[in-house]
Amino acid sequence: MYGLSDEDLEIQSRAAIFADELIPLEVDAELNGGDLPADIVAGHAKRARELGLCATNMPKEFGGAGRTTLQQVLVQEQVGRVTNALGWVAATPPSWLPAVATPDQIDRYVRPAIAGDREECYAITEEGAGSDVAAIVATARRDGGGYLLNGVKWHVTSFNTADFAFFQARLDGGPHDGEHAMFFVDLPSPGVSVLRIPAYSHTISHQHPIVAFTDVRVPAANLVGAEGDGMSFAYEWFRFERLMVAARCLGAAERLTAEMTTFATERRAAGRPISDFGLVGGMLADSLTELFAARSLVYETARNIDRGGDVKIAHAQCSMAKLYSSEMAGRVADRAVQVFGGRGYMRENVAERFYRELRVERIWEGTSEIQRAIIASQMVKRGPHALA
Ligand SMILES: Cc1cc2nc3c(=O)[nH]c(=O)nc-3n(C[C@H](O)[C@H](O)[C@H](O)COP(=O)(O)OP(=O)(O)OC[C@H]3O[C@@H](n4cnc5c(N)ncnc54)[C@H](O)[C@@H]3O)c2cc1C
Numbered sequence: 001m002y003g004l005s006d007e008d009l010e011i012q013s014r015a016a017i018f019a020d021e022l023i024p025l026e027v028d029a030e031l032n033g034g035d036l037p038a039d040i041v042a043g044h045a046k047r048a049r050e051l052g053l054c055a056t057n058m059p060k061e062f063g064g065a066g067r068t069t070l071q072q073v074l075v076q077e078q079v080g081r082v083t084n085a086l087g088w089v090a091a092t093p094p095s096w097l098p099a100v101a102t103p104d105q106i107d108r109y110v111r112p113a114i115a116g117d118r119e120e121c122y123a124i125t126e127e128g129a130g131s132d133v134a135a136i137v138a139t140a141r142r143d144g145g146g147y148l149l150n151g152v153k154w155h156v157t158s159f160n161t162a163d164f165a166f167f168q169a170r171l172d173g174g175p176h177d178g179e180h181a182m183f184f185v186d187l188p189s190p191g192v193s194v195l196r197i198p199a200y201s202h203t204i205s206h207q208h209p210i211v212a213f214t215d216v217r218v219p220a221a222n223l224v225g226a227e228g229d230g231m232s233f234a235y236e237w238f239r240f241e242r243l244m245v246a247a248r249c250l251g252a253a254e255r256l257t258a259e260m261t262t263f264a265t266e267r268r269a270a271g272r273p274i275s276d277f278g279l280v281g282g283m284l285a286d287s288l289t290e291l292f293a294a295r296s297l298v299y300e301t302a303r304n305i306d307r308g309g310d311v312k313i314a315h316a317q318c319s320m321a322k323l324y325s326s327e328m329a330g331r332v333a334d335r336a337v338q339v340f341g342g343r344g345y346m347r348e349n350v351a352e353r354f355y356r357e358l359r360v361e362r363i364w365e366g367t368s369e370i371q372r373a374i375i376a377s378q379m380v381k382r383g384p385h386a387l388a
């Protein structure tokens with residue numbers, strides 16, 4: 001089905017094996033604040049690497065797996081079957097970076113990130129700038145041979161595990177005054193401090209603190225690309241990450257449909273399996289139908305990218321993939337909780353965990369409203385036929 005090649009099926013099955021190894025550890029993680037013993041997590045990272053599931057998006061010349069977009073989707077789909085972010089060890093460093101990094105940055109950041117020796121986090125969102133990335137007020141001012149960075153960043157995912165951050169700021173002075181620029185900031189660095197670590201709905205080991213950057217000095221060699229480039233990196237990153245969000249949502253919905261079907265077949269009420277009741281069967285049927293539609297959309301979007309399609313169309317299609325898959329997975333999780341009944345409200349149940357965890361898929365990497373705005377804008381500019 002789906003016209004997958006032997007090579008596609010092979011990487012998909014390796015990722016599925018890995019996901020199946022992680023699933024038995026979910027409840028331990030859930031009941032332990034998202035944490036597993038460090039040696040176990042290190043073992044998972046090693047195993048993901050051995051199976052070729054890391055840096056699937058990065059060029060082979062720098063040590064990446066150089067997989068097609070469709071194959072990247074197939075891997076992340078399997079990762080998405082696992083709750084509590086246990087699959088995040090199958091990491092994908094920023095795919096846009098090799099094209100703009102200097103040779104020095106390739107050596108200091110790109111190769112080590114691909115090898116799993118360094119890990120990044122993204123310090124872009126601010127208290128007053130989320131969907132509207134252009135509204136950021138963090139500043140970068142030229143200072144001698146480098147830059148002085150200032151700003152407070154929100155929701156900095158994985159700050160507790162990362163050893164460098166991408167920091168996006170508005171240039172203060174100079175020929176590109178007011179434009180955006182992005183910088184590598186090594187962690188820890190003088191002037192970088194955590195203001196607060198808020199609790200979030202999901203139970204994962206990765207924190208999302210509010211981080212202050214106060215007079216953080218970085219060398220000019222830490223500028224990513226050129227002054228004024230900051231926004232274009234964000235757009236390219238969004239395209240990739242939105243498709244991967246969609247892929248992980250497919251995996252979540254796949255797991256949930258499988259688990260709720262098994263439960264509905266085994267659970268009996270009034271002397272019959274509950275799947276016999278049309279109202280329960282309807283929830284199963286709607287879930288699988290929507291998953292099939294979402295998967296077809298996501299795979300086709302990936303194939304369009306692999307064919308080298310127009311970047312604006314790819315951008316809108318990635319928005320469609322993320323919008324539909326994240327909302328689909330949310331609906332599937334809601335139905336799964338309902339099918340499991342009281343068990344579906346217990347944290348040891350996969351439906352309960354996904355019900356909380358999937359909510360953010362409609363918020364991060366651009367909210368559903370922003371995806372709709374992107375799709376509508378491209379429909380108006382190019383006509384609906386160009387997009388679908
Ligand atoms: C768990 C988590 C992890 C995150 N990780 C990171 C990270 O690592 N790095 C990082 O930089 N950021 C991160 N974020 C931030 C995330 O990208 C933003 O939360 C998201 O982009 C939305 O921005 P906001 O929260 O400011 O909401 P707002 O932009 O204030 O939006 C609030 C509401 O208004 C709507 N809205 C806003 N603008 C429009 C518009 N133009 N049209 C229609 N509706 C609109 C939104 O859809 C939403 O419903 C993370 C967020 C979460 C929750």
